[in-house]
Amino acid sequence: MIQMNENYLKLQASYLFSDIARRVADFQQANPDKEIIRLGIGDVTRPLPPACIEAFRKGVDEMADAATFRGYGPEQGYAFLREKIAQHDFQSRGADISPEEIFVSDGAKCDTGNIQEIFSVHAKIAVPDPVYPVYVDTNVMAGRTEFAENGRYRGLVYMDSTKENAFIPEIPKEAADLIYLCFPNNPTGAAISKEELKKWVDFARDSKALILFDAAYESFVRDENLPRSVYEVQGAREVAIEFRSFSKTAGFTGTRCAFTVVPKECMVWDSKGQKHSVHQLWNRRHGTKFNGVSYPVQKAAEAVYTPAGQEQTKTLIDYYLKNAALIRQAMTDLGFDCTGGENSPYIWVDGRRDSWEFFDLLLNKAGVVCTPGAGFGKCGEGYIRISAFNDFENVEKAMGRIKEALAD
Numbered sequence: 001m002i003q004m005n006e007n008y009l010k011l012q013a014s015y016l017f018s019d020i021a022r023r024v025a026d027f028q029q030a031n032p033d034k035e036i037i038r039l040g041i042g043d044v045t046r047p048l049p050p051a052c053i054e055a056f057r058k059g060v061d062e063m064a065d066a067a068t069f070r071g072y073g074p075e076q077g078y079a080f081l082r083e084k085i086a087q088h089d090f091q092s093r094g095a096d097i098s099p100e101e102i103f104v105s106d107g108a109k110c111d112t113g114n115i116q117e118i119f120s121v122h123a124k125i126a127v128p129d130p131v132y133p134v135y136v137d138t139n140v141m142a143g144r145t146e147f148a149e150n151g152r153y154r155g156l157v158y159m160d161s162t163k164e165n166a167f168i169p170e171i172p173k174e175a176a177d178l179i180y181l182c183f184p185n186n187p188t189g190a191a192i193s194k195e196e197l198k199k200w201v202d203f204a205r206d207s208k209a210l211i212l213f214d215a216a217y218e219s220f221v222r223d224e225n226l227p228r229s230v231y232e233v234q235g236a237r238e239v240a241i242e243f244r245s246f247s248k249t250a251g252f253t254g255t256r257c258a259f260t261v262v263p264k265e266c267m268v269w270d271s272k273g274q275k276h277s278v279h280q281l282w283n284r285r286h287g288t289k290f291n292g293v294s295y296p297v298q299k300a301a302e303a304v305y306t307p308a309g310q311e312q313t314k315t316l317i318d319y320y321l322k323n324a325a326l327i328r329q330a331m332t333d334l335g336f337d338c339t340g341g342e343n344s345p346y347i348w349v350d351g352r353r354d355s356w357e358f359f360d361l362l363l364n365k366a367g368v369v370c371t372p373g374a375g376f377g378k379c380g381e382g383y384i385r386i387s388a389f390n391d392f393e394n395v396e397k398a399m400g401r402i403k404e405a406l407a408d
Contacts, residue, residue: 016375049312059296077104130376189340365405
């Protein structure tokens with residue numbers, strides 16, 4: 001009799017997005033003529049940049065010609081893309097990252113979930129709260145936790161992110177081996193300063209911990225005083241892995257291309273106290289379990305770094321930031337405290353009431369879908385997340401509807 005991985009039984013049923021879908025479906029059925037504006041999911045709505053489309057087409061044309069056809073590519077990514085990433089995203093900002101330290105993949109979600117495989121099942125995990133659920137659930141699946149109590153898993157270190165600490169979690173007082181950080185943050189939209197980030201790097205170096213730094217939204221940072229990479233902080237090469245994505249930068253959510261940076265200085269220890277290269281471990285895992293991103297997609301991603309691509313992706317991000325600014329201003333004018341919307345596509349709104357109650361109010365009275373903060377953890381209760389990923393006209397309409405609904 002084959003047995004299951006019983007760690008899956010520890011997983012709390014994820015009612016968040018299924019509940020959202022059910023409530024929206026019920027509302028639509030009861031109000032078939034009512035237009036619903038969706039500002040809940042973090043999926044982009046604008047087309048891929050023209051430079052990427054042109055490169056994508058050329059890549060496909062190459063695959064149609066026997067002289068330029070390509071079969072299996074390098075699992076780590078083609079050199080032409082890794083070189084551009086290293087030069088433009090890191091070296092240009094003073095971060096010493098080489099192409100060999102970059103691993104191209106099909107999504108930051110996949111990499112943030114898979115990275116835990118190369119570490120001991122006994123590793124102590126620290127996660128922020130509110131939290132991107134992948135960080136938690138993949139470690140539950142791996143057996144690093146006990147069952148949940150009152151919404152939190154025994155065995156995890158939770159780092160509260162609240163209004164009192166500006167949604168920048170404080171360094172944990174108890175020991176932690178792997179520390180998940182995400183800035184600009186999903187879901188709160190909070191950004192971290194270089195000074196605050198250095199405290200985390202210093203802590204990791206002192207305690208022989210490793211930071212798993214999710215920078216999927218770094219392209220939304222417009223404040224030049226804020227870091228866009230953990231490697232802008234001295235010493236981070238020894239203690240940090242960084243995850244990035246073309247999904248939000250260039251609209252690749254349906255095209256799938258991302259990358260993870262693993263510096264060669266990052267080390268991990270075995271049970272005998274011997275050091276091993278994290279870079280080599282991830283390279284082995286990546287080469288064994290991943291077969292590479294398609295050549296046309298990598299050609300499209302390379303086009304992000306052309307002069308036209310840089311201009312077009314900036315225009316794309318500016319479009320969503322314009323939406324975000326409108327949402328933040330509208331909610332602030334209505335008297336709500338907000339975080340994000342600046343250097344981030346998410347606006348984290350203190351609803352001053354139960355998260356699901358506020359969700360239902362906006363859905364039923366305004367026909368606007370947001371995301372209840374309680375779905376991201378205990379510290380998310382009372383908040384909602386509003387996404388800037390939609391057309392500007394829809395965002396304007398949504399904010400007008402919300403204003404009318406709350407005036408009733």
